[in-house]
Amino acid sequence: MLQQQTISIELGQGLQIPALGLGTWPLLGEEAADSVARGIGHGYRHLDTTEKYGNEQAVGEGIRRSGVERSELWVTSKLSLAGHSRQGAETSYVEALERMGLEYLDLFLIHWPNPSVGRYVETCEGLEELVASGRLRSWGVSNFKPEQLHEVLDAGLVPAVNQIQVDPLHLQPLVIAANEAAGVHTAAYSPLGRAGDFLLDPALTTPAHKYAKTPAQIVLRWHLDSGRIAVPKSASDVRQRENLDIFDFALEPAERAAIDALDSGAGPRLDSNTYGH
Ligand SMILES: NC(=O)c1ccc[n+]([C@@H]2O[C@H](COP(=O)([O-])OP(=O)(O)OC[C@H]3O[C@@H](n4cnc5c(N)ncnc54)[C@H](OP(=O)(O)O)[C@@H]3O)[C@@H](O)[C@H]2O)c1
Incomplete structure (x- = not known):
């Protein structure tokens, strides 16, 4: 029998985020609701969605269908461009809760910095106020480059998380280092590349053979052993379970280093200086 996930990361203020979450893009409607309900049934306790995926309602439905208490789950969503202002952060939050049919979120992120709009710092202030008022458990950013993160830090604001694209070919070491230096936790999206x-x-197949795991499981364990949160998406029962079954082994430092060495140096698929929504 598969064990429930056992690694959590302390985000501060007593908050524990399950390090492995279930991604939900590009699932829609019944497929998304069903995938979330099955995923929770398999043991996932952390769900990742956003307004832009168009599936927040379905993710909320999947959560209710699972029968698992809301308090046992970690739910992350993200705000889009319309939410880029102090007031917009609150309006986006209320709308996300309405779509999902939930009373609170555990983490609400700014999905993209949209630097040409230039309002992410005040949006962070709005998110901080939501946390201070007790309506939201934690806030963070996504796709933020070090210079964008520093602007937020310079305003005296510290996001709990920066969710960025990380996989063995796209390690983004400078962004990870900037997050770490600021005490911001890195969450890997598209963690399986x-x-x-x-x-x-071989950097993946060799440890896969040694630990009797699949290369995908080795990649996920590499994220967790490197201190990152990871939100792999799978709609398949087999792969949802496979991705959860990574808590009975750990990689040696040399094995992690060999995977780090696969980094191509390439940036993420989308450049947040020019792409956003
Ligand atoms: N913040 C952002 O801007 C942002 C951007 C992109 C994504 N995200 C989040 O990150 C999540 C994951 O990213 P992603 O969906 O782009 O990529 P991913 O999780 O790296 O890869 C998902 C793909 O890998 C397959 N897969 C899953 N487990 C597998 C396994 N064990 N072996 C082989 N194939 C496997 C899935 O197919 P099956 O479903 O058929 O298993 C799917 O095609 C998204 O769902 C979303 O929640 C955030």
């Missing part, structure tokens, strides 16, 4: 051919690399 959308199951690219790199999964066949």
